[in-house]
Amino acid sequence: MAPPPTDPRRAAAGYATAGSGGPANAAIAPLTGYTVALATEQRRPALAVPLEEAGAKVVAVQALRIVAQPGEDELRAATEQCLAAPIEDLIVTSPFGFRTWLASAQRWQLADQLAAEFGRARLLARDGAAADSLRELGPREIWSTAAASTEELLRYLLAHPVAGRRIVVQVDTPSLRELCQALRRHGADVVEVPTYRACPPSHTEHLRRLADQLIRRQIDAIALTSPEATENLLEQAEADRRLPDLLNALCDDVTAVCLGPLTAAALLAQGVRPLIGPVGYTDDFVATLIAVLPANxxxxxxxxxxxxxxxxxxxxxxxxxxxxxxxxxxxxxxxxxxxxxxxxxxxxxxxxxxxxxxxxxxxxxxxxxxxxxxxxxxxxxxxxxxxxxxx
CATH class of the missing domain: 1.10.10.10 (Winged helix-like DNA-binding domain superfamily/Winged helix DNA-binding domain)
Structure with missing residues (x-):
């Protein structure tokens, strides 16, 4: 497999969408008049910008918190899994998380074995800072993309045959789990190394208010980017005894778009059929909503x-x-x-x-x-x- 290019060209990717039908006036932005909720780990996700440029009113809700302190047992289990067989590709997504991983491996007396395995693997870093954390171990040949994003690295890998390749991904955000799943669906042997913990949001009233807006149909679509975001929304609605009303809204009037099958699992278990991304790229949300909402x-x-x-x-x-x-x-x-x-x-x-x-x-x-x-x-x-x- 060739190294990733410095200026990758994205293949067109999108969701399976429903129906079609143009707006009454093409001069009006396609999402003008629609309200889209974003349930993510960020208070102001980058996804809000292109949606607002398309005319949507965006309601961003922090549906979970990310803590850069991985669970000790989970991290050690992933480390031992890494050492169980040769690593062909290593993807580093954040310098802090990678150094945290190495520090933990040092305590377990596994750091030297890890470094040796990394030395035989192809190294891919999200950006310059992530590449520098790898250089501290000695390697000099480290690949990245011009976009400086983890999605671009995984997009590159998915554009090439990955069946049978053993790929280790340092995961620093829940949304990356969908891309790891996409690699597995293409035949890769993927080891996820979580360098974070997902926690409930600090203020549950944000989830409560989001559920109320969905039930009242004040929101036309909701974009969910991680399994934890979906589960926290449903659990809060159940705690408030409003889960049946929320599910009815998501089944009948509100379009739910999920980053991938992991994110959609909790909704599917409740009988809701959301639109599900085939790969797990966050930028596909915009194209999906532009296609689906005007058709409704x-x-x-x-x-x-x-x-x-x-x-x-x-x-x-x-x-x-x-x-x-x-x-x-x-x-x-x-x-x-x-x-x-x-x-x-x-x-x-x-x-x-x-x-x-x-x-x-x-x-x-x-x-x-x-x-x-x-x-x-x-x-x-x-x-x-x-x-x-x-x-």
Whole structure:
């Protein structure tokens, strides 16, 4: 296998997506009007930037904490597994974690054996700092990529035959476990060396509020990047006795996108079928959401007007109008049967949170919709019968 290039070209990768259908106005960003939640180990993940550039409103929630202190027993077991057979590739993802690993191996009197194995392996480092931690052991030939990311190293490996290769990965974040799984699916013998511990988030109210927003359909999609993020969200909902409501939201109205099969496992066990990344690249989330969310929009022709109802906004012809959650749910329900007269009870049955909405709330939502639509006569009142959209 050749060494990784200094300027790798990424192969196009993405998720299996549902449906298609363009927006009413291509000049409006594809995710404008949609709210996307990110449940990761970071307060402000890098993934938020491209989603916001695509127009989405991003709600970032720290669903777990990463502590750079690995569990002693787990780290030792992984170290002994490394020494059980020759290492062909070693991937170092962080200098601090790598030095922590070596310090622990020194206490166990295994450092010299590790260094000898590393000397016979091909060495791949995420960036210059990670490469320097390897040079402290003596090796000089260390490969990295121009992007200075672990994903790029693993993307390179996956672009070549890896069947039968023994690859050791120093794992410093839970999301990398999905890429290790992808290597295994391609036939590699992968040893994960965890140099971190995953802990519950410091403030459980963030997970509680996220679950509430999902249940109320104030969020259109949730991106989950690790098994721990998924499990912590479900466990908090169960502790609050809201797990059935959360699962219903994820099954019916909210798009769940998981980094890989490990991240999706807890949802699948509960009967939720999320979109699952085939490899585990975080940057594929954006392409997936751009493909899936606009396809979920409700589009109708109402007289001379073209109307597209997005998650939290409506496009009337070329104008995008932000709409509050209850009014947008009422409009979406009416738009699924344009021209049909629907009573308040009919509308309530068609809304995901209808049981919590009374007739007065629906009447107020209709009033707010008419004001928001700036005089466009799209909603007609049929006296003593209900409401319908103009055809």
């Amino acid at each position: 929009a409700v589009r109708v022709e109402l007289g001379p007007h073209r109307v597209e109802i997005r998650g939290q906004a409506v496009i009337v012809d070329d104008q995008l109008i932000r709409v509050q959650p209850v009014p947008i749910a009422v409009l979406r329900t009416l738009a699924r049967s344009p021209g049909r007269v629907m009573s308040c009870a009919d509308i309530r049955r068609g809304m995901p949170t209808g049981a919590a909405v009374d007739d007065h709330a629906i009447e107020m939502a209709i009033s707010r919709l008419r004001r928001a639509l700036n005089g466009a006569q799209l909603i007609h009142t049929v006296i003593r019968r209900g409401y319908r959209l103009a055809c």
